Structure formats: C-alpha cells, structure tokens
Amino acid sequence: QVQLVESGGGLAQPGGSLRLSCAASGFTFSMYAMSWARQAPGKGLEWVSGIYSDGSDTWYVDSVKGRFTISRDNAKNTLYLQMNSLKPEDTALYYCVKGFLRGEIKGQGTQVTVSS
Numbered sequence: 244q245v246q247l248v249e250s251g252g253g254l255a256q257p258g259g260s261l262r263l264s265c266a267a268s269g270f271t272f273s274m275y276a277m278s279w280a281r282q283a284p285g286k287g288l289e290w291v292s293g294i295y296s297d298g299s300d301t302w303y304v305d306s307v308k309g310r311f312t313i314s315r316d317n318a319k320n321t322l323y324l325q326m327n328s329l330k331p332e333d334t335a336l337y338y339c340v341k342g343f344l345r346g347e348i349k350g351q352g353t354q355v356t357v358s359s
C-alpha cells in the first residue's frame with residue numbers, strides 16, 4: 244500500500260528556511276508525478292507545488308514562486324520541498340501527495356510554523 248512519510252517541519256523565523264522531505268513506499272515512485280499540499284488552521288487544502296515523474300517540469304502556487312523549490316530523488320524514493328524566505332502565512336500542515344496537483348492525502352503531514 245502507498246505510504247508517504249513527511250518530515251523536516253518545525254518552527255522557523257520569518258525569512259528563515261526549512262527543507263521538507265517525503266519518503267515514499269508501496270508504489271513505483273519514479274513513475275508518478277508528486278505534489279506538496281498544505282492546510283493552514285481553519286482553511287482548506289491548498290496545492291503548493293507539483294513535479295513530473297522525471298522532474299522535467301514543476302508548478303508552484305503564485306504565493307511561493309521564487310521562494311520554494313520542489314525536487315525529487317527517484318533513486319531514494321524521496322520528494323523534497325526547499326522553503327526559503329518563509330513568511331508567517333506559510334504556517335500550515337504540509338503533505339506530500341502521489342499525483343500532480345491531485346490525489347489522496349495519505350501521510351500525517353509535517354507542521355511548519357513561521358513565527359518570531
């Protein structure tokens with residue numbers, strides 16, 4: 244069965260950086276596009292970024308363009324999200340999802356809190 248385990252979240256100051264990781268198992272990771280989504284308190288799910296199976300193309304929501312970078316290591320079955328210049332509005336529970344800007348939330352997520 245599909246397993247997605249997110250890690251790397253935590254508390255960061257505004258302007259700081261965090262790198263999220265997602266360890267995938269239970270499917271052929273290299274054959275699937277992957278995405279990051281987030282849910283802030285009291286808000287709905289927001290798609291943050293997506294990447295094609297071979298990493299040849301990526302997508303970002305406007306609010307994170309130029310600050311976040313999605314990447315993957317198909318040899319390690321791992322998805323990443325490098326988050327720089329963090330803002331308080333980036334505070335949310337971040338999930339990795341199998342699929343390109345669509346799919347079911349499988350993991351527990353990793354909490355990112357941006358606060359001074």
